[in-house]
Amino acid sequence: MGVDIEKKAFGFDEPLDRSRLNTVKWEFERERLGDDGILSFGTADMDFRSPPKVLAALQGVVASGHLGYPHKSASYYDAIVGFYSRRFGWRIAPEWIRFDVGVYASMGALIDQLTVPGDEVIYQTPVHKVFREVVEYAGRVPVTVPLVQVSGQYQMDFTALRRAITDKTKMLLLCNPHNPVGRSWTHDELRQVSEICSERGVIVVSDEVYCGLIFPGKTFVPFGSVSPEASRNSITLFSASKSFNLTGLKHSIVITENPAFRAAFERALKKGDLQYGGSVFGQVASEVALRDCDDWSSELMKYVAENLVYLKEFVSASMPLVTVNSPEATYLAWLDFSNYKISPEQLQSLMEQEARVILTHGYTMGEGGSGHVRLNLATQRVVLESGLRRIAQALQAWQHNSRTSVVNPDN
Structure with missing residues (x-):
């Protein structure tokens, strides 16, 4: 009832x-x-x-009568930190957090800053077509490692992943949870990805935009939470957009413990003057959604x-x-x-x-x-x-x- x-x-x-x-x-x-x-x-x-609380917050922004450049106060960072701690048991620090206009925009920016033309970037198919496109548009070489089905369930092919990595492989784009097959990768699966990539010097960029959409009785494991090594060798891309139906507000979040990766991402933002301000509606909606919904x-x-x-x-x-x-x-x-x-x-x-x-x-x-x-x-x-x-x-x-x-x- x-x-x-x-x-x-x-x-x-x-x-x-x-x-x-x-x-x-x-x-x-x-x-x-x-x-x-x-x-x-x-x-x-x-x-x-x-969500009603998000709509009410946006109405409050309009009622204030001012739509200027927003400042990210402590409550914004607290909402993100609290969301990850409460929902997934992952404790992140506020200084790990940066922001952008979208997950794929961040992915392209990181490819641009952390690889050079001709480098190889791995991703696991079938996956949203933008994974291939963002690699190709950057002048990098897309390398696919298809998922395999075992007893009707999609799984990663770790043997094929190891085989696909060469001296030119610099990055792996992970989709977690996976679009379109709906896998929420287990701690053990992610640990194996981390170990393989760390051993070979491959940076993991984890698209986790669907992490708030977990079926009852299932769990989600952020890639960066798997181990200290995984945290240092990865960048997490997230947005409240998919989980809370906010895709039109163009606000996303980038999380990484690694200061070198943060600096690289900041350089990318400055190329387009995106480090300043942002969408007041996207920021307010994201804070309320992650904290109150x-x-x-x-x-x-x-x-x-x-x-x-x-x-x-x-x-x-x-x-x-x-x-x-x-x-x-x-x-x-x-x-x-x-x-x-x-x-x-x-x-x-x-x-x-x-x-x-x-x-x-x-x-x-x-x-x-x-x-x-x-x-x-x-x-x-x-x-x-x-x-x-x-x-x-x-x-x-x-x-x-x-x-x-x-x-x-x-x-």
Whole structure:
């Protein structure tokens, strides 16, 4: 009963009034395809109102009547330190913290400062396409080490990781929790990554933007918390954006114990004069979210977990050829359509033109992604139900047409 009351209070089941919205996830996709009836499960935003305490704080900023350069007071740093200590048992120092406009912006800046053109940067696929792009745009050499599946669970291939490291390898981009497969890497897995990279002089840059989105009963381990060695040899990239639905506010956090890494990052900020000020809205929202919104976060992940259960039950009953991964974190489901023997381009066309749903297609995420799609579960149940019915109907029609064309090849 208590959970239901909280859910109602936070409005997770209440559709947003889209007449006042203009988002990449929905309005852009409808404009792109010329279809106002499209249902979107693609872009990693939530279809929920942001936490009430955050909205109230932002209204307070507006009411103050002044939107100048913000100063980061002790309470800002206390909120970040408290979040990591309370949620994950990782004790960080305020002086380890820097800020930026986004996780990928920080990733590119660190690549620019801590490597040189021609250096190799490793990442583990399938993973968001920006991992490859940010390396290539910097003039560095992307090196992929695909994840492997063991008994249906994605795992790191440590033998392949060791083999992939050469004298030119200077950095590993870690995704923890992993987008799109939803793994929250264990302490032992991260320890092995740390030991391999430390031995070979490879810096670890850990994208931990989804760390606040952990499924009930699961845990998250920050890479920097694994050991003193891991802390010294890594930079953690984080933002409240994904965990608290604040992606439009452009505020992120960089954490590293290593003073040389902090100095390198500060040099990168100064190149674009980004070290000064920042977004007053992003700063205030992040502070309030990390300090005051554990209750909202907990109820959110219960709702997402229930959506995952519904998804699995629907797929089992109506799309038995599809396999659904079991994420430990994020609000993203990873679906395998490989058994349909349909090309990635055909699958995307079928989803967008026939089912009229937007998904993130795995072929963009490197080796291991083809034949898969990423589906965003952070939406109202009624939207999820409607989208899954559309997908099932489109697949049934495609199978029927495929059988018909085989029986009547001249038609």
